[in-house]
Amino acid sequence: MLKSKIAGIGAYVPEGVVTNNDLTRFMDTSDEWIQERTGIQERRYGKKFEETTSTMGLKAAEKAIANAGIDKEDIDFIIFATLSPDYYFPGCGVLLQRALGITKTEVGALDIRNQCSGFVYGLSVADQFVKTGMYKNVLLVGSEMHSMGLDFSTEGRNVTVIFGDGAGAVVVQPTEKEGQGIINTKLHSDGTYAEKLAMINPGSHGGYHAEKLEIDVDYGYSDAEFGEIFVNEHMVENGQMFPNMEGQFVFKLAVQKFPEVIMEALGDAGLSPQDIDMLVPHQANLRISKFVQKRMGLSDDKVWNNIQKYGNTTAASIPIALAEAVEKGAVKEGDLVCLAAFGSGFTWGSALIRW
């Protein structure tokens, strides 16, 4: 069987810098609290009405395509991971295909809704397509325009201060070079705690899960028979269309699952943490990354963190961080690179790559 490699990589972050102090204009928070709890100093917000998840994805994709030294017409499959799509449907994959101006209709477009682990899931899918010989150039994009859908009141502060906008992309191709390429990917899920980090509206649940889980929330459906269930004024008025998170609960599972899934990938490949040249964790919280680093016994130069500048960009965080590490020369040919993510779902995963 063939092996696949990341042949090109690129990232895009919008120009608009939003500091922690900027957020204090809208909500009761402080630079001190945000830095101490998350490590975040600032994040980027896209230009409203000019930038979207797909336009940022396009910019990252163009860089990845150029970096791979191919033409956009060479792309034969698109995978787009995001939790903040331009439209509820259709997904961003087709919007990217249109924006790239790819003329052939043979190109498939797949959207992935795996939140923080979306990029790792996408990489695994790309890897399978390439390894089997079905596709030669898979374009994988992770992009998020969080700033359009956050609660900027004090009520939403625990979620809002964390997130930022941005995009990253890779081109996955077959490789024949001995030892090079994606070694393995490990994917997991546990829906038991789906609502612990979620944006449940708009949606077709009609309060179903809340009833089963005995969650006391008034969704305002009253006696609606047709319509107004997917989305209604009540949801808007009561702030039920924002993401919410039980931060400490998520934190505790994250620090358990990150090391677990990294060890799983290493063990499967007969490797140990000491073999890792660069760990690029999903940038969820600097405290989580530091915890994982300590657990793995890795030195500072073997873990890439840039959450300080960009916040948590969900599906985009790994490709943005990886692109930066590659650009700065911190990831070189022959290096063992480990990607790992955990987030909403819960879903989590890892990927081991010989660069």
Ligand code: UT7
């Ligand atoms: O990427 C997807 C996966 N997501 C994650 O991995 C996130 C995991 N969780 C976390 O990163 C952390 O739980 C947070 C950064 C979200 C929160 O930090 P925490 O240390 O767990 O704080 P907390 O939620 O326990 O809140 C502590 C206090 C509360 O006040 P009281 O009840 O003690 O008076 C909050 O109301 O901090 C308050 N608080 C804030 N204060 C100032 C919450 N958010 C803020 C804020 N500014 N932005």
